[in-house]
Amino acid sequence: MDDESSEDSISQIDFSAAIPDPEDIEIRDSNRLDSARLNTSDSLNEKKTIASTKSFRYPSFKVSTKSLRVVLSEKKRQFNIYSAGAVAVHSPGKVVTPLHGSIRIQKKTSQIVSIENKGIKKDIFLPCTLISVNKYNYIDYDEKSYRGTFAFYNGPNNALLLVNILDIEEYLRGVIPLELGKRGKGDLEALKAQAVAARTYAYKRIEERRSFLFDLYSTVKDQVYGGANVEYREADIAVKMTKDIILTSGDSIVYAYYHSTCGGRTASIEDVWPQKSPKPYLISVSDLDPDGESYCALSKYYTWRELWPGDQFKNILLKNIGNNCEYDKSQMVSGDFKFRIVDKNGCGRVKTLLVEGKGWKRKIIADKTRYVLRRGSSDHPILRSSNFNIVSFTKKEVAISGNGYGHGVGMCQMGAIGRARAGQKFDEILKSYYTGVQLSICTLEH
Ligand SMILES: [Zn+2]
Incomplete structure (x- = not known):
């Protein structure tokens, strides 16, 4: 998260x-x-x-x-769903004969959707709810099958909100x-x-x-x-x-x-x-167990090491601390900089990380360090944990070792x-x- x-x-x-x-x-x-x-x-x-x-x-x-309401989509205007069993369609002021098979739902206005099944199209009011007649039926959407009910609401940005309503145990x-x-x-x-x-x-x-x-x-x-x-x-x-x-x-x-x-x-x-x-x-x-071994030592992320080429590390770091920064970004990018762990919490996780260059410095606190020291892989995920040490920091290469995965x-x-x-x-x-x-x-x- x-x-x-x-x-x-x-x-x-x-x-x-x-x-x-x-x-x-x-x-x-x-x-x-x-x-x-x-x-x-x-x-x-x-x-x-x-x-x-x-x-x-x-x-x-x-x-x-x-009963629980879990949102499956909030950005689409049109949905292609499938139900092998019959689903009753509930909509304000309209009773629709139970449908089955492929069903297409498309937003027309903030209050109206069109519902299409077996070549027949009807306009109905939002919110509309699809309830399986047989409780063991599944409704398929986006290559997944869902238990429970589908409810469509008027969503933000001209989209429909699709909510799956089902028993919490299911x-x-x-x-x-x-x-x-x-x-x-x-x-x-x-x-x-x-x-x-x-x-x-x-x-x-x-x-x-x-x-x-x-x-x-x-x-x-x-x-x-x-x-x-x-x-x-x-x-x-x-x-x-x-x-x-x-x-x-x-x-x-x-x-x-x-x-x-x-x-x-x-x-x-x-x-x-x-x-x-x-x-x-x-x-x-x-x-730790009674022998002093960690119960989570079986995790492949129990210890880890992250390596960046120096240039890449600088780009990632400055990009992520540069947002909403009061310092001149060009000044930050052009000059050299240092970074160090100032202090740690009792649990071993970093409390304060200090990054400073000529004329600027920035403190990064606690779990936010993970969002600044993003990893070098293509999508730059956040650092695995804030329980880390700086192993080496040169212009050529930066290495960090750490323990665990997640906020802790x-x-x-x-x-x-x-x-x-x-x-x-x-x-x-x-x-x-x-x-x-x-x-x-x-x-x-x-
Ligand atoms: Zn653990």
Whole structure:
């Protein structure tokens, strides 16, 4: 998540950073989980036990809805969708016979769209909603299949806003696979921890965006959601086994930030984003096991090194600190410059980076350093973490070494996998990263 950083965007870059690298991770302990637990014949009894245990063990937390609105598109005027099963079209003042097959929806005015199916075109008012007659139907759009309902609203810049409305548990089935990758049975407790974190994140968004037309983006701006195509068995089981469980602190849903790899120690929220208020459950914690090894050492980004040719480094650095800069940019570009780490936070991440040239200097703070020291690859992604050291800095070449991937706040996803493989249960994993939180069961207000 490219958090620049309102309370609104958690950890965009980091979520994608955690996306599948299954071949890089040895499944060391895939048989650890009792196979009977996942056996279909026993799963019903297991579920009953889980359900009764859950409601007994965890206090209830009242929520206003268990349905989620996730935006799939906000820039297009025309949509080609497909539904094998019949979908009822709801629109103010108009009843349209259920449609199936290819359906084209095109914006005509801020209030009207045309809907075309099997050669017949009708104009209908916005908002219009497509509801599957059979709840097991999928609606296809942009080569992905989605559960739930499609709603079209008048959007900004002459576009239509397409929102997928579905049950939050179904939504999670399309999120966990993209957030934690393809994992085996041995990683089930990590998948469960991820399901609870992602569910908590979603409920927090619902609470915050009540007055909006949608609750979440389907991209790294919130949580990456791939619809039904990405679902797989172990992730589904993790969602089911943690059904309705979220993290709470006091009488609030927590901000369940998470990231790919902490590098050995997580970060306190205010150290990463100084403009945000401290949270008792988002404080820096060690991610080391009893032998002093990091639980996330299995991540290929546990340590890393970045190298730039001197000219390229200068261009990238000056371009990114040059924005909204009070100094004369030509002066910055023409002369020599120095940069150094002034100080670090207790968790080891850079607190202040100082860049200075003749007649100018600039301090870059905390996580913003990652947005200035962008990497040398073609699309210049941000630096993997703010936990870094300058290895060399010459006119010819600049090298930086670092630990971890992501902002470092909240749950370390690769650490969660390491902990699951070490035998920790999902609640233990979550409580390791979110200090003092409570697990609660969502129940509807009415
Ligand atoms: Zn970690």
